[in-house]
Amino acid sequence: MLIDLSIQAAVDAAEGARSRPAPMLDLRRVRQFVVLAETLNFRRAAERLHMAQPPLSVSIQKLESELGVRLFERGGTGGVSLTPAGHAALQEARRLLFHNTQLRESALAAASGTGGALRVGFVGSTTHGALQRIVRQFRAQCPGVELVLKEATSVRIMERLESREFDVGLVRTPLMVHAHASLTPLLSETFVAALPTGNPLAQRPELRLEDLAHESFIFYARSDAAGLHAMAMLACQLAGFLPRVMQEATQVQTVLSLVESGLGVALVPSIMQHAANPHVAYRRIVDMPDAAAIGLALALHPDRASPAALRFKEVAARAIDAD
Numbered sequence: 001m002l003i004d005l006s007i008q009a010a011v012d013a014a015e016g017a018r019s020r021p022a023p024m025l026d027l028r029r030v031r032q033f034v035v036l037a038e039t040l041n042f043r044r045a046a047e048r049l050h051m052a053q054p055p056l057s058v059s060i061q062k063l064e065s066e067l068g069v070r071l072f073e074r075g076g077t078g079g080v081s082l083t084p085a086g087h088a089a090l091q092e093a094r095r096l097l098f099h100n101t102q103l104r105e106s107a108l109a110a111a112s113g114t115g116g117a118l119r120v121g122f123v124g125s126t127t128h129g130a131l132q133r134i135v136r137q138f139r140a141q142c143p144g145v146e147l148v149l150k151e152a153t154s155v156r157i158m159e160r161l162e163s164r165e166f167d168v169g170l171v172r173t174p175l176m177v178h179a180h181a182s183l184t185p186l187l188s189e190t191f192v193a194a195l196p197t198g199n200p201l202a203q204r205p206e207l208r209l210e211d212l213a214h215e216s217f218i219f220y221a222r223s224d225a226a227g228l229h230a231m232a233m234l235a236c237q238l239a240g241f242l243p244r245v246m247q248e249a250t251q252v253q254t255v256l257s258l259v260e261s262g263l264g265v266a267l268v269p270s271i272m273q274h275a276a277n278p279h280v281a282y283r284r285i286v287d288m289p290d291a292a293a294i295g296l297a298l299a300l301h302p303d304r305a306s307p308a309a310l311r312f313k314e315v316a317a318r319a320i321d322a323d
């Protein structure tokens with residue numbers, strides 16, 4: 001079959017054009033095109049761009065050459081009008097310049113700690129006041145930062161800091177894990193006794209540790225709440241008894257749910273007293289040893305902490321101090 005060589009050449013040229021990568025546009029030329037399209041006059045456009053008219057004309061010609069279309073029809077005395085291709089290109093050019101500006105602003109915001117995303121792991125007991133204060137103040141100071149909050153145990157938070165799944169962690173101390181993160185203490189606490197309201201000990205205004213020696217305990221699982229487990233066990237042993245553990249749980253809230261069910265008593269962080277529950281009584285323990293102190297801390301990797309993470313650290317310290 002005979003093929004018109006001129007037609008074949010045109011087809012080959014079109015295929016070649018489609019296969020070639022699109023040229024990278026010079027954003028400076030795109031901006032010059034937009035200004036000329038808005039003024040429709042080379043002289044006025046050059047004045048607005050603070051440049052001479054001849055270089056502007058050359059720049060527009062180069063842009064048209066790169067695009068392969070005429071954007072303007074030239075008139076007299078430097079006047080121009082947009083071609084249909086120019087009208088179509090103008091909308092996209094404005095969008096391109098807008099997104100270029102957004103890209104720059106987003107990068108600068110992330111670099112300064114006022115933008116980007118911050119992934120925060122937190123233990124459940126921080127939701128009884130501490131987390132709310134920190135988040136409220138951080139959002140007020142850094143509204144452009146997207147906070148991604150995920151609840152986990154202290155052990156899991158430290159693991160995810162190491163694997164870079166989290167940027168910051170709000171954890172229980174002491175930590176019984178090895179990690180390269182630094183810790184900033186936020187809150188020092190002590191244990192209080194949590195008892196079912198039907199327990200006779202709930203009728204007393206305060207307790208001694210030895211008062212709990214014959215009670216059934218809801219305790220913390222050693223695997224996922226090693227710090228709380230160790231400190232609660234230490235407190236009991238310093239009082240001269242080993243707790244009779246009936247149930248174990250990972251989260252403090254779960255421990256309290258089991259106390260509410262009447263399965264036993266527990267030693268819980270004092271911050272949990274803010275969680276009003278008509279079925280659970282909290283009582284101060286007058287002889288709680290200092291050696292069994294617990295607390296909340298902020299964990300992060302100082303060598304790879306983002307500006308937003310460092311801002312979160314500063315805000316968290318101020319938010320807790322102000323309480």
